[in-house]
Amino acid sequence: MGYRYGVKRYDLIIVGAGIIGTACADAASEHGLRVAVVEPGPIGGGATASAMGHLVAMDDDPAELALANYSLALWENFTHVAPIEYSRCGTLWVASTAAEYAHIPQKIARLASVGVQAELIDGEQLYRLEPALAPGLCGGMRVPREAVVYPPAMARHLLDRARARGAVLHAQRVTAITQQGVQLDDQTRLAGPVLVATGCALPQLLPQLPMRARKGHLVITDRYPGVVHHQLLELGYADSAHGDADSSVAFNVQPRPTGQILIGSSREYGANTAEVSMPMVQRMLARTFRYLPALRQLDALRIWTGFRPVSADGLPYLGRVPEHANLWVAAGHEGLGITTSLGSARLVIDQYLGRATAIDPRPYDPARAVASA
Ligand SMILES: Cc1cc2nc3c(=O)[nH]c(=O)nc-3n(C[C@H](O)[C@H](O)[C@H](O)COP(=O)(O)OP(=O)(O)OC[C@H]3O[C@@H](n4cnc5c(N)ncnc54)[C@H](O)[C@@H]3O)c2cc1C
Numbered sequence: 001m002g003y004r005y006g007v008k009r010y011d012l013i014i015v016g017a018g019i020i021g022t023a024c025a026d027a028a029s030e031h032g033l034r035v036a037v038v039e040p041g042p043i044g045g046g047a048t049a050s051a052m053g054h055l056v057a058m059d060d061d062p063a064e065l066a067l068a069n070y071s072l073a074l075w076e077n078f079t080h081v082a083p084i085e086y087s088r089c090g091t092l093w094v095a096s097t098a099a100e101y102a103h104i105p106q107k108i109a110r111l112a113s114v115g116v117q118a119e120l121i122d123g124e125q126l127y128r129l130e131p132a133l134a135p136g137l138c139g140g141m142r143v144p145r146e147a148v149v150y151p152p153a154m155a156r157h158l159l160d161r162a163r164a165r166g167a168v169l170h171a172q173r174v175t176a177i178t179q180q181g182v183q184l185d186d187q188t189r190l191a192g193p194v195l196v197a198t199g200c201a202l203p204q205l206l207p208q209l210p211m212r213a214r215k216g217h218l219v220i221t222d223r224y225p226g227v228v229h230h231q232l233l234e235l236g237y238a239d240s241a242h243g244d245a246d247s248s249v250a251f252n253v254q255p256r257p258t259g260q261i262l263i264g265s266s267r268e269y270g271a272n273t274a275e276v277s278m279p280m281v282q283r284m285l286a287r288t289f290r291y292l293p294a295l296r297q298l299d300a301l302r303i304w305t306g307f308r309p310v311s312a313d314g315l316p317y318l319g320r321v322p323e324h325a326n327l328w329v330a331a332g333h334e335g336l337g338i339t340t341s342l343g344s345a346r347l348v349i350d351q352y353l354g355r356a357t358a359i360d361p362r363p364y365d366p367a368r369a370v371a372s373a
Pocket of ligand 1: 015016017018019020021038039040041042043044045046047048049050051052053054055056172173174175197198199200201204205215216217218305306307308309330331332333334335336337338339340
């Protein structure tokens with residue numbers, strides 16, 4: 001950190017310490033940058049704390065798949081970090097109709113094209129892998145190397161690493177972006193290039209980049225080890241995630257390393273309060289019980305909600321903000337920000353440093369949204 005006329009100066013000021021801001025702090029400090037992180041709340045306490053923490057490659061959009069695949073490779077460096085509860089349970093996508101089952105080889109081929117290994121599972125294998133599934137399902141697709149983590153612990157871990165390399169945390173809110181840097185709640189000014197990673201709150205600082213909040217509900221049960229073994233999703237999940245319906249639910253169940261079962265997931269636009277909606281929870285659970293009737297008998301302990309940050313086209317904004325030499329953004333990861341955090345951070349920091357990027361950065365260029373606004 002340097003001082004000039006009493007103002008603290010940094011090589012990069014990162015606004016927001018969710019999984020995206022902390023991953024950026026980690027990547028930037030690894031390259032020797034003098035980093036400030038500004039966050040008024042708990043580290044990883046925003047969308048990051050609400051997430052399921054499933055690390056998953058979705059294959060229906062090539063740019064999303066490239067970013068996920070790049071990130072999943074980087075996640076391999078964190079498999080032994082105890083507090084993040086990394087558990088390689090694998091993903092099992094379940095086909096409820098013959099049409100869904102017939103579609104699986106195409107999905108396997110798309111995943112294989114970027115090096116993700118997935119296998120076709122017939123009906124018999126399906127029930128051997130997950131005996132609690134409802135009868136009558138057709139089979140599925142297993143992605144054995146996918147995993148789940150505990151996202152807020154990962155955010156803390158990334159920030160701890162950055163701080164060990166000299167990054168400074170300012171427990172304040174950024175109230176304005178200035179010509180020189182940022183202004184904080186307590187009127188302190190920090191000078192230097194700015195990277196905004198504030199998720200759903202992005203428009204408060206960068207109104208030129210559209211962002212919607214998409215509410216989700218999750219339910220967690222008491223401890224029932226061994227009831228499910230994989231992260232289980234219906235093959236129709238992508239329609240819920242990538243569709244634009246005002247509200248949707250999909251079967252999405254996760255075995256936590258504690259033995260608890262985490263049940264998702266719902267998606268809702270236009271819901272502005274964090275309040276739990278019991279009709280939405282009932283709809284989500286009805287969907288779950290169609291696939292896993294045994295869960296009806298289990299005790300749920302807690303229900304919570306969170307908001308996914310959704311960009312204009314569903315892909316994150318990663319790069320320089322148009323018409324600003326020293327202003328950068330990393331936000332808008334919808335329901336995949338835990339998975340894609342590590343690759344997103346590398347992509348932005350490599351561009352900031354003028355280095356070659358590992359994947360093509362153009363699909364995530366923020367200029368696309370400003371141009372179409
Ligand atoms: C129900 C649900 C389930 C999900 N499940 C998964 C999953 O299984 N797998 C997956 O990959 N993704 C999942 N996600 C998506 C994932 O949680 C998000 O994409 C990701 O957490 C976004 O991270 P972020 O850092 O951009 O935002 P956040 O975590 O919201 O962080 C933004 C931070 O910016 C701070 N901030 C805001 N304004 C300011 C300001 N003015 N000054 C300073 N700081 C500020 C906030 O306090 C906050 O801490 C899920 C999301 C939800 C809601």
